[in-house]
Amino acid sequence: MIRSTAFALGLSTVLLALTAMAEEASSPLDTLMCERGKLLLSDSFETGPSKQWRTAKGKWEAVDGATQGSELKADEHVAAMRVNQKVRNLVLQYSFKMDGSKTTTLSINDAKGHNSRVMINANGFSVRKDDHDHAGPDKAELLQMVKTKIAPGKWHTLVVEFNGPEMLARLDGKQVAYGSHEAIDVDKTNFGLTVGGESVSFKDFSLWEATPKADWSQSKAKVISQSK
CATH class of the missing domain: 1.20.5 (Single alpha-helices involved in coiled-coils or other helix-helix interfaces)
Structure with a gap:
C-alpha cells in the first residue's frame, strides 16, 4: 500500500x-510594441498542421506532439506551409526547434506578393522587407540582424509584432530585431513557415489583431537601443 x-x-x-x-x-x-486584440488563428500543431494550412513543398508530419517540416531534395525548394488570413497590424507567436536545419523563416505575404519575413539560423535572426515584385525597382532590404547562438534541439519562442510600417521580432523574450519600411504598411494576407535543410519542429502558433501600445512612442527609443 x-x-x-x-x-x-x-x-x-x-x-x-x-x-x-x-x-x-x-x-x-509579453509584447513590446503592440497590444493583442482579437485572436484570429490558433494551432497547437500537436497532430500535424490543421486543414487550413497548405503544405505544397517539403515533408510535414506530427512528431512528438509537434509538427515537423523537412526539406526534400526533389522539390529543389525549401519546405513550406502557408495559411491565409487578412490582417494589417498584428501580433504573432510560435515556438520552434531546429533539428539539423540550416535555416527557417516566418514568411509574410500581402495581396500582391512577398511582403516581409523573419529569418532564423544557428547564428541569429533578422527582420527583412521582401522583394515585392521580383522585377525592380523594389528590392529586398535587411532591416536588422541580431547575432546570437540558437541552440539546436531546444525549443525557442518567437513573438513578431507589426504596427503600420514597423516590424519587431523578439526571441525567447530577450533579443529584439526592429525595423521600419513603408512597403510593410499594408494588409497581410498569408503567413508561411519554411524549413531549409534537415528539419524544424513547430508548435503553438497563434495570430492576433493588434493596436499600438499607448506608451510605444516613449519606449521605442529604448527598444531600438537595446536591440543594437
Whole structure:
C-alpha cells in the first residue's frame, strides 16, 4: 500500500509538472510594441498542421506532439506551409526547434506578393522587407540582424509584432530585431513557415489583431537601443 501510494503521488507530481510545462509553452509572452486584440488563428500543431494550412513543398508530419517540416531534395525548394488570413497590424507567436536545419523563416505575404519575413539560423535572426515584385525597382532590404547562438534541439519562442510600417521580432523574450519600411504598411494576407535543410519542429502558433501600445512612442527609443 505504501509503495502504491508513493507511486501515485510520484505520478501525480509528474503529471502536474507536465501540465504546467504545457500551459507555459502555450501562454502568450509579453509584447513590446503592440497590444493583442482579437485572436484570429490558433494551432497547437500537436497532430500535424490543421486543414487550413497548405503544405505544397517539403515533408510535414506530427512528431512528438509537434509538427515537423523537412526539406526534400526533389522539390529543389525549401519546405513550406502557408495559411491565409487578412490582417494589417498584428501580433504573432510560435515556438520552434531546429533539428539539423540550416535555416527557417516566418514568411509574410500581402495581396500582391512577398511582403516581409523573419529569418532564423544557428547564428541569429533578422527582420527583412521582401522583394515585392521580383522585377525592380523594389528590392529586398535587411532591416536588422541580431547575432546570437540558437541552440539546436531546444525549443525557442518567437513573438513578431507589426504596427503600420514597423516590424519587431523578439526571441525567447530577450533579443529584439526592429525595423521600419513603408512597403510593410499594408494588409497581410498569408503567413508561411519554411524549413531549409534537415528539419524544424513547430508548435503553438497563434495570430492576433493588434493596436499600438499607448506608451510605444516613449519606449521605442529604448527598444531600438537595446536591440543594437
